Amino acid sequence: MIKNILTVGFPRQLIEALAHRDDLNFYVLEEEELYRNNRVAQYEYPIMKEVILTEYMHSEAFKDIVRELDARLKFSAVIPARDYAVRASATIAEMLGLPGLGEKAARCLTHKALLREICAEYNIPHPRFKKIESLKDLQEFVLDKPVIFKPANRQASLGISKIERREDIPDAWEYTTSAQEDGRRIVSTRQIPKEYIAEEYIEGFEVSIESFVQGGHPIFHNITVKTTGENFIELQHVAPGDLDPALQDSLIQHKENFIRALSVQDGTLHSEWKIDNGSPYIIECAGRTPGDCIVDLISESYQFNFYNEFCNLLCGETPQIQNHPTRVSAIRFFTPHPGVLKEIQGLETLQQPDIIAFNLTVKPGDTIAPLRSSWDRVGYFIVTAQSHKDLNHRIEDVLKQVTFVLEEATEYGKESDYAKSESFIR
Structure with missing residues (x-):
């Protein structure tokens, strides 16, 4: 039986990974500007049947189009291709009665300040933070410890500043508030609100946890150890990471508490944590598949096709996964x-x-x-x-x-x- 899959954004890696399947048809919602800038028309895959142009970033223009498409195609799953597609994907899943993250999770996972507020409410360890609306707000937040100042609703380490001293505040304000995604092929240049957050800098090293959740229950976790350089840019990922078993258990416990706090229903979560003196602190979390080829590392180390089983999960099927790695990558x-x-x-x-x-x-x-x-x-x-x-x-x-x-x-x-x-x- 053919399953029709709707993606919000063009997920080239996912479609390429599933090109072998003859039981899937993909239909892609894409912003016209990104369709043009990414030259999506040049990609031809037998399983990609149609690209539908509409607005989904900070817009609800997609709703009527999706209803018409579903009446004709009866979708089996909806999949977000990027961070900026997570909210629309969750909305579509609820509209069509399909597996998805849920509205609460999608809202918090696409805004760093909302995520912090949830962590504070449910005692998930996190840095001291404050929403920043003015230079004065930032000046009042910076005390005697280093601070991270960054956009609250952007991705890819864009515009992150580290403030070591109060003298750094003016330059950090200028750098972060002027950061643009111009020329980047992931976001429309249509006006999207700019929001900012400051948080206390956590020392230590960074890990991420990649999880599958089905029916509100986590069914897979991998912990990736990261190496970062200047400007907090990730230089290396190892999956699974070489960690003390007690620390692994602590991280998984916190991640599962976090999943419950967000009322996550179905999907994958890619969360980033800092480990300071053995204690984990959540930094960020995304409600889509991880980037930087972490999907490939997990697929190689655990010997299952991450994209294949993610698609099966969102189709309401039981993913065929391995929870114990046979290699490291x-x-x-x-x-x-x-x-x-x-x-x-x-x-x-x-x-x-x-x-x-x-x-x-x-x-x-x-x-x-x-x-x-x-x-x-x-x-x-x-x-x-x-x-x-x-x-x-x-x-x-x-x-x-x-x-x-x-x-x-x-x-x-x-x-x-x-x-x-x-x-x-x-």
Whole structure:
């Protein structure tokens, strides 16, 4: 029996991962501007039947269109392709009586301040925070500890500032409030309200927890350990991470309390946590599949197709998942210094069998920009191994072999300075 699946936004990775299935038809709701900017028309998959142009970001223009489509197609599931699609997807699920996160969860997962308020109400450990509407609000919030100032309703580490001293406040205010997604192909330039939040900076390292929830009950958790660099940009993910069992148990308990607090019904949650002196604090949470190829890491380590089982879950079926990993996997992002790229050396090392995927988005002659957000990363490799020790050794080996060589002189510096330093942010 053919199942008709509605996606809000164009989920290229998901559709490619499910292209083998002959029992699915995908129908895509997309903003006209994003359809054009992302050149969606160039992608042709037998299972993608139609792209319907409408507004869904901070708009309810999609409702009548979805009702007409469902009367003709009778959808089996609705899937959000990105953060900015989560609320519309939850609304559609409720309209059509399909599995979904639920209205409360979707609302809180798309606004950082609402998420903090839920955490405070249900005693989920979180940083001290305040909604910020003016420079004065920010000045009053900053005390004697470092503070993070960021947009409350944006994604991809956009516009995040760390305030170490009160003298940093004016620059942080200017940087965060002027941050734009111009040229990014994930959000419409139609006017979307800008809101901000400040929170106390939590020291320690970062992890994420990827969960499946069905019928209000969590049925799968993976804990990914992250490495971040400047501007809080993620440089590496390891799934599952190498953590003390007691800490793993504590994280899962907090995540399940969080799921109950949000009244999550059906879907996947990608939550980010900081671990400070052994204590977890939730930082953010998204109500869609994780980015940065974490889906691929989980699929490789646990030996099931994450996208396939996520789709089955939202169709109301029982996902065929494994809760115990058989391998460990990592994605490492290439982060060379800024400059004009002359060549990339050592690419043959990326052809080894344990490198299950790699991608490079720059070529000789391109200018490598300073790393200000995750969009500025220039590529990655994904590697798998039997143990965390073997995995770490393999990552270090690849980083030594693959080097980015810059032109001798650029506006960012000279090749001699670059050659004497590490080629990657570690």
